[in-house]
Amino acid sequence: MEDIPVKPAAASASFSGPFALGSLSAPDQASFPALVIPGGRVLDLRAALAEPALTTRQIFERWDVLLPRLHELAADPTAAWRPLEGLRVQAPVEPRQVFQSGANYRQHVIDLEVAHRSPDDPRTVEEARAEIAAIMDRRAAEDLPYVFIGLPSAITGPYDDVVLPSWAEQPDWELELAVVIGRPAQRVPVEEALEYVAGYTIANDLTDRATVFRRDMKAIGTDWLRCKNAPGFTPLGPWIVPAESIADPGDLRVTLKLNGDTMQDESTKDMLFGVARLVSYISQTAQLL
Amino acid sequence: MEDIPVKPAAASASFSGPFALGSLSAPDQASFPALVIPGGRVLDLRAALAEPALTTRQIFERWDVLLPRLHELAADPTAAWRPLEGLRVQAPVEPRQVFQSGANYRQHVIDLEVAHRSPDDPRTVEEARAEIAAIMDRRAAEDLPYVFIGLPSAITGPYDDVVLPSWAEQPDWELELAVVIGRPAQRVPVEEALEYVAGYTIANDLTDRATVFRRDMKAIGTDWLRCKNAPGFTPLGPWIVPAESIADPGDLRVTLKLNGDTMQDESTKDMLFGVARLVSYISQTAQLL
Incomplete structure (x- = not known):
């Protein structure tokens, strides 16, 4: 069949x-x-x-x-x-800037890192999980989110077909809460950060897992342009819901189905850094909006 | 005095x-x-x-x-x-997209990596230099440039004052040849890539060296948003020179003076990947222009 x-x-x-x-x-x-x-x-x-x-x-x-x-x-x-x-x-907005928060879903990062461990990693699965969890808890305590820049040209409509490039060997889906800014935000404190949010929508953040890491230059680490920014790699929408209609962006359920089968069903509760901390953090470097 | x-x-x-x-x-x-x-x-x-x-x-x-x-x-x-x-x-253009090529000046990368070696690195300076050079030669042979995304909002005029953020502990200058695209380029071969270039200008690519690497997450490596994209970190210009006026973008001298003292004097000949290879490479993922 x-x-x-x-x-x-x-x-x-x-x-x-x-x-x-x-x-x-x-x-x-x-x-x-x-x-x-x-x-x-x-x-x-x-x-x-x-x-x-x-x-x-x-x-x-x-x-x-x-x-x-x-x-x-x-x-x-x-x-x-x-x-x-x-x-x-269509995609509900064409933003000038796209910021993506990496390694921010506690359980997801632990699962991914354990699954992608090197074959000669001497740690047991349990040891690896415990170590990764400790690193994430330290990051949260030190208030240091990790954010990288995306290309607006990767955005496409929520129901558009995505043409995978021939070099994308391990394309993968990943739903993300998307935050739309409604006032220029520069160096805003965490306590005020949500006042700068106009609304929320959802993005499918496609990633070619085969090209995330630069094996040839370990120190440089990740290659976000190559693995996440082909045209169509960020289906967005359909709707942007005003922030005032969302009681708590840190308590939203995110579900992805592939041909009827549930592949992702999680909560934004699992975010290490919530929306307010991320908006405040990015605004220390760049101007949002 | x-x-x-x-x-x-x-x-x-x-x-x-x-x-x-x-x-x-x-x-x-x-x-x-x-x-x-x-x-x-x-x-x-x-x-x-x-x-x-x-x-x-x-x-x-x-x-x-x-x-x-x-x-x-x-x-x-x-x-x-x-x-x-x-x-x-003012800055001669407000681009929609900014692409930055990392680790592309052979001598500069070797100097930087040797200078920023961990204090407990067991290698001698000569061993470290030889190892880094070998990695770069392998990258060039495998035709794999490393390119990351920059924020247009970091661009400022060539003579504007740059206000350094309080968290920038080791701000550093770095001149770069800047390439301005004049035709939409998607999946263009190296041989045709220069036909998509409208002109050239120069950028001072400021970097806070203290925040380039994420020590808390070694695998993730670099944090380009934080170290390179504060407002004003990319002074650009003054002029964009049409490509037809430049005999060879791979043979341009780049000189930076700080209060009269020459701090950088090099040639684009030292680029591991030249303009044509970089334009072709980026166009495999994103659409240029």
């Missing part, structure tokens, strides 16, 4: 709260930023806000000002709502 | 060929893309091309079409030339 890939219908993705944001397109037409409400009804925000060139990125750049207006529109039954059905769901 | 920092005057930067491109601004005015000709005369390309919103990035996106027009303008004494003097020199 042949495996028939199961693709979820765009309309099947539900979300918390009164509305979400996306980017949609009708066949052969330019994409538009969309307000999405439960029941699969959508509003073209270019038309509704009378800004013919508006993008979702610009909405997040003006988040504090636009949020009350989005609430009004979501509650307005007389607005020009149309069905989501028949529209193509 | 106090050290008085020597800042070169903008007008002192000469270049090869009939013209170069930059981005300039008059006090309290928006920057404009500029054609620069020898003798420090400049032309506002927004006015000359009758495109009030033109940026240098857009010029490189339309490079093949615009290059003949730039030649005509550079040769036109009746155009609205003005003196460079009194204008502020």
